[in-house]
Amino acid sequence: MSIQNIDVLYTAVATAEGGRDGRVASNDGQLDVVVNPPKELGGSGAGTNPEQLFAAGFSACFQGALGVVARQEKADISGSTVTASVGIGKNGAGGFGLEVALTASIPNVDAETAKSLVEKAHLVCPYSNATRGNIKVDVSVA
Structure with missing residues (x-):
């Protein structure tokens, strides 16, 4: 399988802080969420x-x-x-x-x-x- 080149029409950018137990935000401010591992993976399940x-x-x-x-x-x-x-x-x-x-x-x-x-x-x-x-x-x- 080869890597396909595409003509990019849009690029979404998001930055994570703290990995699976932290925060993720998009560069345009439209997304800003707390992330936590689910309880099944040992987390609090308090965020997405x-x-x-x-x-x-x-x-x-x-x-x-x-x-x-x-x-x-x-x-x-x-x-x-x-x-x-x-x-x-x-x-x-x-x-x-x-x-x-x-x-x-x-x-x-x-x-x-x-x-x-x-x-x-x-x-x-x-x-x-x-x-x-x-x-x-x-x-x-x-």
């Missing part, structure tokens, strides 16, 4: 955590990709949602890894159309493209 932020970004991005595909296919995805579940755990190599489950609910199309839209969105979504071949990502329709 990197996995929640990744789930938020992936679900929003995938919903956007679904919209792109739906417009191309002239499909009605109004009322649709995408839920991302991000799991973290030991990877067996002494470190940690992630896995993602994406579930789309598309109430205004039949099951076959929904499945096709989701599969095509998985090819369009930048998060899907960034994680493909790196972590387990399961995509399904509710």
